[in-house]
Amino acid sequence: MKFSVIVFPGSNSDHDALYAASRVVGEQAALVWHKDTDLNGADVVILPGGFAHGDYLRTGAIARFSPIMGAVKAFAERGGPVLGICNGFQVLLEAGLLPGAMVRNDRIKFVSQLVPVRVEHTDTPFTAACSPKQILRLPIAHGEGNYYAPPDVLASLEANRQVIFRYASAAGEIGTEWNPNGSLNNIAGICNRERNVVGLMPHPERASEESLGSADGRLVLASAIKALASASR
Amino acid sequence: MKARVYVTLKPSVFDPQGRVVADALVTLGYQDVKDVRQGKFFEVELADADPATAKARVTEMADKLLANPVIESYRVEVLDDGQRAAVQSPEFSQTP
Numbered sequence: 582m583k584f585s586v587i588v589f590p591g592s593n594s595d596h597d598a599l600y601a602a603s604r605v606v607g608e609q610a611a612l613v614w615h616k617d618t619d620l621n622g623a624d625v626v627i628l629p630g631g632f633a634h635g636d637y638l639r640t641g642a643i644a645r646f647s648p649i650m651g652a653v654k655a656f657a658e659r660g661g662p663v664l665g666i667c668n669g670f671q672v673l674l675e676a677g678l679l680p681g682a683m684v685r686n687d688r689i690k691f692v693s694q695l696v697p698v699r700v701e702h703t704d705t706p707f708t709a710a711c712s713p714k715q716i717l718r719l720p721i722a723h724g725e726g727n728y729y730a731p732p733d734v735l736a737s738l739e740a741n742r743q744v745i746f747r748y749a750s751a752a753g754e755i756g757t758e759w760n761p762n763g764s765l766n767n768i769a770g771i772c773n774r775e776r777n778v779v780g781l782m783p784h785p786e787r788a789s790e791e792s793l794g795s796a797d798g799r800l801v802l803a804s805a806i807k808a809l810a811s812a813s814r
Numbered sequence: 815m816k817a818r819v820y821v822t823l824k825p826s827v828f829d830p831q832g833r834v835v836a837d838a839l840v841t842l843g844y845q846d847v848k849d850v851r852q853g854k855f856f857e858v859e860l861a862d863a864d865p866a867t868a869k870a871r872v873t874e875m876a877d878k879l880l881a882n883p884v885i886e887s888y889r890v891e892v893l894d895d896g897q898r899a900a901v902q903s904p905e906f907s908q909t910p
Contacts, residue, residue, distance in 0.1 A: 638879070
C-alpha cells in the first residue's frame with residue numbers, strides 16, 4: 582500500500598506524516614510536490630499540516646489552486662481515501678472537497694496542546710481501526726480551527742453522520758469546557774457524504790509513538806490499511 | 815481602472831478579532847464602542863473596460879477567491895480615473 586503526502590510551499594508536517602506512514606505504520610510512502618500533476622500511484626493521499634502558501638488571503642485559499650489539486654480531486658471522486666490534517670483540512674474546505682469553513686479561534690490564541698478527541702463513527706477509511714466513541718489523545722496546534730458551517734449545512738452534517746471527531750473530556754463528555762477553539766458542536770473532524778475524504782484539526786501523525794506523548798494517532802493511519810484491505814477482499 | 819473590494823465576516827459569524835479590537839477601544843476610554851467587525855480591503859487594478867463589465871469581472875473574482883462565501887460577505891466598487899466611485903453596489907452583495 583502506498584501513501585502519498587502532498588508538499589505545499591509552507592507545509593511543515595509533511596515529513597512527520599511521511600515518517601508515521603512509512604516507519605511507524607510500515608507502509609510505502611512518498612512526498613509529492615504541489616506542482617506535480619500525478620499522485621505517483623497513491624492508494625491513500627495525505628494533505629499535511631503547516632502553512633501552505635503562507636496562509637496568505639485565508640488558510641488553504643491559495644493551495645486550492647496548486648496543480649496537484651486537480652489530481653487530488655479526481656482521486657477523491659473515484660473514492661480514493663484522502664486525509665487532510667490541520668492545514669490540510671483547511672485546504673480541503675477551501676477546495677470544496679469538504680463543506681464549511683474555518684474561522685479564527687474564538688479566544689484568538691494559537692492553541693498547542695494534547696487534547697482528548699472522541700471518534701464518532703468508525704465507517705471511514707481513517708477510523709476503521711478505532712472503536713466507536715473511543716477517546717484518542719492527539720495534539721492540536723492551530724490558530725484557525727474554529728469550524729463553522731451555516732445552520733442548514735451543520736444540520737445535514739449531523740444527520741448524515743459526517744462529524745467524525747469531536748473535542749471531548751478524557752471520559753468522553755462533550756461540552757464547551759472541552760472545546761479548545763469555539764468550533765461548532767465541538768467539531769474536530771468531518772468527512773464528505775461519500776465518507777472517503779476526512780479532515781481533522783488534530784495531528785495523528787504527531788502522536789504515533791509513545792515517546793511523543795501518545796501513540797493513539799497511529800490508529801488513524803492504520804485504519805486506512807484495514808479499510809483498503811477489507812475493500813479489496 | 816481600479817476596483818475596490820471590501821470583505822467582512824457575515825453578521826451571523828462571530829468575529830473574534832473584531833471583538834478584541836472593540837474591547838481594546840473600550841479599555842482606551844472609548845466607552846461608546848459597542849462592536850467592531852474586522853475585514854479585508856483589496857484594490858484591484860484592471861485593464862480599461864466599461865465600468866459595468868469591470869464590476870461584473872471583479873464581483874466574480876470576489877466570489878471565486880477574494881472572499882469565502884461560506885463565512886464572508888463582500889462589496890465591490892469600480893473607480894474611474896478621478897478615483898470617484900463610478901459603479902458601486904448598493905449594499906453588501908451577500909445576505910447573512
